[in-house]
Amino acid sequence: MKPSKPDIPAFQVIKDTLLKEIQAGKWKEGDAIPAETTLAGQFGVSRMTVNRAIRELTSEQILTRIQGSGTYVAQQKYQATLVEIKSIAEEIRSRGHAHRSELHELKAEAATELLAAEFQVKAGHPLFHSVIVHFENEVAIQVEDRWVNSSVTPEYLQQDFSTMTPNEYLVAVAPLQGVDYRIEAVLPTRLIADMLHIPAKEACLVLHRKTRSQGMIATSVTMWHPGKRYQFAGSF
Amino acid sequence: MKPSKPDIPAFQVIKDTLLKEIQAGKWKEGDAIPAETTLAGQFGVSRMTVNRAIRELTSEQILTRIQGSGTYVAQQKYQATLVEIKSIAEEIRSRGHAHRSELHELKAEAATELLAAEFQVKAGHPLFHSVIVHFENEVAIQVEDRWVNSSVTPEYLQQDFSTMTPNEYLVAVAPLQGVDYRIEAVLPTRLIADMLHIPAKEACLVLHRKTRSQGMIATSVTMWHPGKRYQFAGSF
DNA sequence: GAGTGGTCTAGACCACAAT
DNA sequence: TTGTGGTCTAGACCACTCC
Numbered sequence: 259m260k261p262s263k264p265d266i267p268a269f270q271v272i273k274d275t276l277l278k279e280i281q282a283g284k285w286k287e288g289d290a291i292p293a294e295t296t297l298a299g300q301f302g303v304s305r306m307t308v309n310r311a312i313r314e315l316t317s318e319q320i321l322t323r324i325q326g327s328g329t330y331v332a333q334q335k336y337q338a339t340l341v342e343i344k345s346i347a348e349e350i351r352s353r354g355h356a357h358r359s360e361l362h363e364l365k366a367e368a369a370t371e372l373l374a375a376e377f378q379v380k381a382g383h384p385l386f387h388s389v390i391v392h393f394e395n396e397v398a399i400q401v402e403d404r405w406v407n408s409s410v411t412p413e414y415l416q417q418d419f420s421t422m423t424p425n426e427y428l429v430a431v432a433p434l435q436g437v438d439y440r441i442e443a444v445l446p447t448r449l450i451a452d453m454l455h456i457p458a459k460e461a462c463l464v465l466h467r468k469t470r471s472q473g474m475i476a477t478s479v480t481m482w483h484p485g486k487r488y489q490f491a492g493s494f
Numbered sequence: 495m496k497p498s499k500p501d502i503p504a505f506q507v508i509k510d511t512l513l514k515e516i517q518a519g520k521w522k523e524g525d526a527i528p529a530e531t532t533l534a535g536q537f538g539v540s541r542m543t544v545n546r547a548i549r550e551l552t553s554e555q556i557l558t559r560i561q562g563s564g565t566y567v568a569q570q571k572y573q574a575t576l577v578e579i580k581s582i583a584e585e586i587r588s589r590g591h592a593h594r595s596e597l598h599e600l601k602a603e604a605a606t607e608l609l610a611a612e613f614q615v616k617a618g619h620p621l622f623h624s625v626i627v628h629f630e631n632e633v634a635i636q637v638e639d640r641w642v643n644s645s646v647t648p649e650y651l652q653q654d655f656s657t658m659t660p661n662e663y664l665v666a667v668a669p670l671q672g673v674d675y676r677i678e679a680v681l682p683t684r685l686i687a688d689m690l691h692i693p694a695k696e697a698c699l700v701l702h703r704k705t706r707s708q709g710m711i712a713t714s715v716t717m718w719h720p721g722k723r724y725q726f727a728g729s730f
Numbered sequence: 731g732a733g734t735g736g737t738c739t740a741g742a743c744c745a746c747a748a749t
Numbered sequence: 750t751t752g753t754g755g756t757c758t759a760g761a762c763c764a765c766t767c768c
Contacts, residue, residue: 265734267737267738268737270739277762295752303740304739304740305741306739308739310737311753312754314753325755326746326752326754327752327754329753382744399766441696445721454740459695461698462679462697463677484687485679488594489677489678490676490678504756504757505757531733541758542757543758543761545736546757548745560766561735561765562733562735563765563766564766565734616746701736
């Protein structure tokens with residue numbers, strides 16, 4: 259093979275090329291991609307080299323193979339890794355999709371009894387409240403209902419959350435000390451259903467997350483996801 | 495290579511052997527394992543075959559490689575807390591509550607196309623299927639719909655699942671190599687709703703878990719929980 | 731310089747799927 | 750029967766580490 263980029267191994271070039279073509283829509287989910295021998299000819303490499311590229315893409319769940327039949331583009335799944343605190347925007351972009359967010363609310367409020375208990379502060383303590391809807395390729399995928407302790411990030415209200423998610427801002431500003439999370443399945447409230455553009459009888463996957471920083475409860479966020487369009491996944 | 499077990503590819507035999515020796519303590523964390531050429535000689539295969547075995551173990555984080563230096567046993571990682579393989583019975587008892595289970599089904603079935611794909615076996619491959627409902631203080635809290643690869647645990651059907659959960663049995667019988675999980679929120683089927691004694695319009699929290707053992711997919715289990723009575727929680 | 735891993739070749743034989 | 754993937758070989762050259 260003539261190495262146009264001498265540093266990158268041929269199998270990696272093939273992987274990158276196939277991935278790019280799949281994301282560009284050259285082949286859709288379930289479509290067959292060319293056979294190993296065909297690709298070997300196109301890339302000017304031996305079949306074993308193509309085999310390695312495809313085998314690795316298969317183990318990465320990008321492709322599926324059926325012996326004697328062919329190699330197919332796997333079903334894409336919306337998935338999130340639960341364990342890490344990852345920005346939803348980054349997660350969406352890593353799937354090669356477009357992210358957009360709508361700011362529905364951003365203001366300071368005094369803590370109610372309930373919120374005060376959750377943040378371990380006195381009732382009336384100032385908290386910041388933001389409600390943002392996140393879209394993946396213009397499909398609503400998450401309502402982020404967030405409360406932030408003003409003692410930890412006094413500048414919260416001044417941020418521009420169209421260019422940066424609250425998560426990204428908070429990770430940068432407040433070093434994380436700990437996380438508690440809770441996952442449940444519930445039916446959405448009318449308000450949530452409207453923001454997600456789903457029927458009121460569709461189950462939602464809800465992730466509550468409370469983070470500690472500087473020895474205080476820094477934020478408490480409730481993330482609502484349409485059950486049909488979102489799931490958490492991981493492995494170890 | 496003389497195939498003592500003609501069905502198992504040489505690279506898989508090498509992977510299994512190395513894994514077993516590492517688990518048996520032949521090499522500890524950080525120790526170097528023999529070079530590719532050495533192993534090729536020992537196993538009587540070409541270097542490329544050894545290379546594939548080691549490369550895959552490296553991508554599975556069992557080994558680490560340093561070019562020009564050698565191949566080493568990787569540090570064991572601490573597992574994230576989210577979805578530990580924990581027996582539901584143990585979890586309930588740890589809350590001081592009473593656990594009871596109802597066996598709804600236990601039999602062998604041939605893999606459908608869909609199941610075959612999930613287990614990476616041929617359609618028609620024998621699988622075991624069990625459906626069990628778990629109760630906490632006589633309240634239904636989980637429907638456990640489990641498929642087991644008969645190649646991994648041929649004795650599955652002979653177990654008494656009133657004294658031991660499938661989970662407890664499998665953990666004891668098949669050493670775990672990896673876990674994939676997926677969490678979603680859905681509305682129950684009529685059958686599931688009946689087994690859980692909940693209305694059909696109550697959201698369910700569903701955990702899918704697929705475990706690998708002996709280089710195969712060992713089990714695939716779907717656990718249904720009433721959204722109102724169960725949630726996942728953790729911290730780190 | 732000797733030893734290691736990283737990559738690649740140009741064939742080969744087989745099992746399986748589609749026809 | 751043809752085409753596909755699954756595996757394997759016996760070399761090769763290179764980059765890198767260690768001595």
